[in-house]
Amino acid sequence: MSEYQMNEKHAGMALDRGVQGVLGQPISRIDGLAKVTGTATYGLEHRIDNLAYGVAITAPIGKGRVTAIDTEAARRMPGVIDIIAGEASIPRETPVFGQKSAHGYDGKVESYGEIVGVAIADCFEAARAAAMAVVVTCVAEPGRFDIRDGEADAESPPEGALLPDTVIGDIDKAMGEAEVTLDVTYTTPPQVHAAMEPHGTIASWEGDRLTIRAPVQIVGGAIPVIAATLGIVAENIRVLTPYIGGGFGGKTMSADIILAAVAAKRTGRTVKVPLSRQQIFHVTYGRSDTIQRVRLGADRAGKLSAVGQDSLVGQKAGASQFFEPVALGAVALYAGANRSFTTRTAQVNLTARGPVRAPGEAVGMIGMECAMDEMAAKLGLDPIAFRKANEPEVDPSTGSPFSSRRLIECYDEGARRFGWADRRKRREGDWLIGHGMATASRVNFLAKSAARVRLGADGRALIETDMTDLGTGTYTILAQVAGESLGLPIGSVDVHLGDSDFPTGAGSGGSFGAASSASSVALACEDVVVELARRMGADPADMTLKDGHAISGNRRVSLAELVGGSPIEGMGTIQPGSTGQAFSQSTHGAHFAEIGVNAVTGEIRVRRMLAVFDCGRVLNHKTARSQAIGGMIWGIGYALHEHAVVDTRTGAYVNRDLAEYHVPTNADVPQIEAYFVEEIDRHANPVGAKGLGEAGISGAAAVVANAIHDACGVRVRDFPITADKLLEGLPPV
Amino acid sequence: MRTFDYARADTPEAAVAGFAQTGTRFIAGGTNLLDLMKLQIETPTRLVDISRLPLADIEEREDGGLTIGALVPNSDLAADKRVIAKYEMLSRALLAGASGQLRNKATTGGNLLQRTRCNYFYDTAAPCNKRAPGTGCAAIGGFNRIMAVLGTSDHCIASHPSDMAVAMRALDATLVTLRAEGGQRRIPIAEFHLPPGDTPHIETVLQPGELITHIELPPPPAGRQIYRKVRDRASYAFALVSVAGAVSVEDGRIASATLAFGGLGVMPWRDPAVERALIGQAPGSPAFEAAADALLAPAKGHGSNDFKIPLARRTLISCLRHLTGTSL
Ligand SMILES: Cc1cc2nc3c(=O)[nH]c(=O)nc-3n(C[C@H](O)[C@H](O)[C@H](O)COP(=O)(O)OP(=O)(O)OC[C@H]3O[C@@H](n4cnc5c(N)ncnc54)[C@H](O)[C@@H]3O)c2cc1C
């Protein structure tokens, strides 16, 4: 059993001695064939005999009380098995990350569309019709449907928050004394998850044991919440989640898991509860809107003396202590002696706010990186030169050294590849063409993760962990780590994920999944290698593993032979430790974009995007690139499209489907390139990879905004940037 | 379960005969109707499937026009060589709509009858005179970015979402129908759609059980053609503003003009005053501004859709420059 706690830099391992040559290779997903042929079975797709269906019944008010739930007519509809409504067992909404259990129904409604019951029937259509036939009578009360409504009694970060307020020096004084200052407010709107695969659960009971099939991105995190809500012990819950169609932070927990479990218990059937797209908008959590005041003060040469980003965000009253940590990316980004990075959370009556890809940076880097662009222009400096002039030696907020930071190389490499120096602002027909750049930064985490690796008599390795693959490529990179460590071709490694009976992995979230789970697999392989060496009679360091053989001195023995009748099992566990505090850890990057703005209509079309990331060791260049460009594309959406519009009369999202809640389509996505400057970051974790799942989105919306400004001269500070906001500043027709 | 009867019609006559019961609906591509049924915005008790009727041909007419079967898929119509050559604006309008998959399913007749995308129309908990007559209009005083600025009433401000219908309006199409009681009817597209007034739930002059069998296009208009769709993203978004048109110039004067607009009106919008402002004038800013004035004089914004008025002005003027080859 290899356990390692990151209290000091890791010294290297079998993975590093590996000569198989598979680590880092751009290998296509090993689960790709199963996915494109439809044999990868997602949560809701399991065919189970005698299945019953449940559909949530919701309350159509934003705040108030339910006074009556009339289920009479619905109960009499054909195919209806039961209707459970108005009981405390019904979860009102999805418990947010950090919330110990779901709030049960108690007659109160705190945000639009909360759940009041579930209709269960023999087929989905019957359940849906029954759910719609239930008459939910409510008394609406005035609610806080805008974060500004809660500004007066907004709360500071709680004790132990991920992003505590950071106030250093005196920013007001520094702003007063600086030769050049900028004090601007940026806003970003509420945004929702709406991953391709909708939320939904199949729940079944065998006696006291509950089996949940649902997309759950952190199995070990969800089980205690399910247990606490249902009042059962965690050991009696099994979660199966081998394939997930997009998680992005939105599938840490979901109300349908509880609804399905309650419905299955009551009816004695296996029950499937899918959420409709409209319900997903209201009963799963999204991202808070933000109001960000950004302050920058510098001397004429561009040296910053004041840097601040102070924000107001919202959270549903009573939901969780989670808040959108707006300044997470900016707090350690630029030097400057006087600093203020604070967050106030307003209590509102809107759907709970939880983690969405890069909580903090995804929206916070909009304010900071657009402001940096504005400030560079004020100073008459090239935006890269301005940033370089303020590149800190150590973390400017904590004083800690960086575990690794190659941001300057990202700027230089990106500028060279993009042709930054030769960019030319111009008009082509009706299109105004402009360019921009922005910095990416995403904090790096490590999470406790365990994995088992078993080398069998057939010479194949089997990896087991309840780690998940959200579509990110976990299956593939773990196979690569084991292949490299054990000298096996990828085809000789089997990977089983997403089953709570396996050792508890980190799960997918916060960009810690790849590095944490890869480290646990690499550590488990250490055990296997030590045992192989013992059987070879060699020192592990002197033994080479390649193509399924161990080589030591002049002996070459197949692994199958070494295993013989006794399979070799390794267990690896990585634990975060003091390097997490001792070193400031982040993935960095530089974005570049070329944009066209239609001079007549203000329509915006991104023409090309390029980014370079410093993300530690790259475990697979193909899946890494996919993560990076996926984030960049989402950045286009945050710049131009995504906006969950709240009707402030009712608290409801108005555009709650994918026809009207816009995300980029293929036609909106331009030529897009991502590159990496690699370095094995030994302070971060044993495999030396830094998080990449979220770095791509950090700064990606800002680069689009900065290029729009370059193209047409209009600076929009309220996102998303839509044609109507540019019209007034466009040339006459 | 909400059950409904389903019958597939083999002939147009059988299709309309099947309408004896109330609560009956035709279903063609189903791309609009099924979505609405799932949300219980439409709750028919009987569906007559017309998708297999022999109405999927495009034929040339003696007058140089085209007769288009009501079941011609949007994709096929857009790709038809004769349409591309003579009715470019129609082909472009179709390709600007929805997505490839939807266009493969969507039919010519169904497209003309697609219902509004008003957000509140889709929310059965919201008041909506179009969906539930007499309940009010949530879009007035609410979020109305995509709603109409022309032809609205105090009862409904929903915009008509179709692209194809805008081109059809500029092209002076005529709908040919088979009436429930038998017998054909010819309805000029100008008379087909109805403004909301105080009955926004009545959207066209079509009578219950009346089947659109064909759409006739007269010979193409003179001059260059355009379909310009302004939208929030590059694909798969309804028009904020669209312009379908053809303008011809002779001896330095605008000889003919036909212009219709999408995204702006409660129905595919055409206003003779716009064309009057252009015909006989020299192409150039004064005439173009006058045309925009004529179009937008009656326009009324409702808050979040105010921007459509300046956007329409700019788009129209730019289109007119393009159509007449006039630079700034
Ligand atoms: C996400 C999405 C995006 C879209 N984007 C666009 C867009 O950008 N631009 C655009 O123009 N459209 C767009 N559409 C709408 C699409 O064009 C329509 O749904 C389609 O044209 C309807 O045709 P259909 O044959 O599927 O109609 P159906 O859904 O079958 O029928 C629609 C209605 O017409 C009636 N009907 C159909 N045929 C006849 C007939 N022959 N006689 C009498 N009544 C008939 C039906 O009874 C029904 O009431 C979009 C649709 C979706 C779902």
Ligand code: SF4
């Ligand atoms: S604009 Fe028309 S469709 Fe929309 S809510 Fe009002 S009445 Fe209903």
